[in-house]
Amino acid sequence: MVSLRLFLFLCFCVFVGSVLSAQQWTMDDVKVYDDFDELDTSFDLSGDSIHLINFWATWCKPCVEELPFFEEARELLSDEKIKFTLVSLDFKKQIESKMLPFLNEHKIGSEVVVLTDGKSNVWIDKVDPSWSGAIPITMIKKGDKHLFYEVEFHSTEELLEKIKPLL
Numbered sequence: 001m002v003s004l005r006l007f008l009f010l011c012f013c014v015f016v017g018s019v020l021s022a023q024q025w026t027m028d029d030v031k032v033y034d035d036f037d038e039l040d041t042s043f044d045l046s047g048d049s050i051h052l053i054n055f056w057a058t059w060c061k062p063c064v065e066e067l068p069f070f071e072e073a074r075e076l077l078s079d080e081k082i083k084f085t086l087v088s089l090d091f092k093k094q095i096e097s098k099m100l101p102f103l104n105e106h107k108i109g110s111e112v113v114v115l116t117d118g119k120s121n122v123w124i125d126k127v128d129p130s131w132s133g134a135i136p137i138t139m140i141k142k143g144d145k146h147l148f149y150e151v152e153f154h155s156t157e158e159l160l161e162k163i164k165p166l167l
Contacts, residue, residue, distance in 0.1 A: 025103040025112070027096060032114045036123035039087070039115050050082040050142045050166050055115075055127070055135050057089040058102045062152035063136040067106065072156040073163065074110055080167055084110040089135060092116040142166045 023029070033039040045051050054070060056063035067086070074084045086108070090099045095114055103112060117123060124133050128148040131137060140147040140163060147166075153159045 023104075023107070023109060025100045025108070027100070030095065030100070030112055030114055032092065032095065032116060034092075034116050036115060036117045036119070036126065039113065039117075040123075040126065042113075043085070045141050048081060048143065050080070050140060050163065051085070052082060052163065053085045053087060053139045053141070055087045055089060055137045057135060058094075058098050059090070060135050064102075066136060066153045066159075067108065069153050069156040069159050071107075071109060073159050076156070076160070077163070077167075082163070082167075086110050086112045088112060088114045090114060138162075140166060 031042070033042070043051065043053070052070070054063075056067065058064065070084060070086070074082075088095075088099055092114070099114070102108075120133060124131050127137070128139065128146075130148060131150060134150065136152055138149045138151075138153070138159075140149075145166060147162060149162060
């Protein structure tokens, strides 16, 4: 009986610890950019770090389906010089009602910023001239190397294959 109580107590502690350690996203945690140029200048792409930038939205099914692969890759590469940034294209009025609950529910740990600049026809070419405007897209940058993928990733391994040559 004592061992069952001890087991239940340990399970409770693990559960409480995991709940407490999970980030709870609030508006203070998310930077909102109303203008693409502000977002573009916020990225420090210098140095020898890899920067993975993914454009996505909660209303985009392929985007949502691939996010776990980015989170797993981020955890697997935590000892590397790599920064994961998720650029949400969610609507400004839905950040608190849809995006933040989504981030909390899915325990997203990557940096998340929101771009609400509706003039996408003006800034899409600034991201990459080959971009059709569809999401998800992923850019991986290191120094003067710029890789662009207008695809949905279907596994962590598939994503890691694109990152590893730059490690």
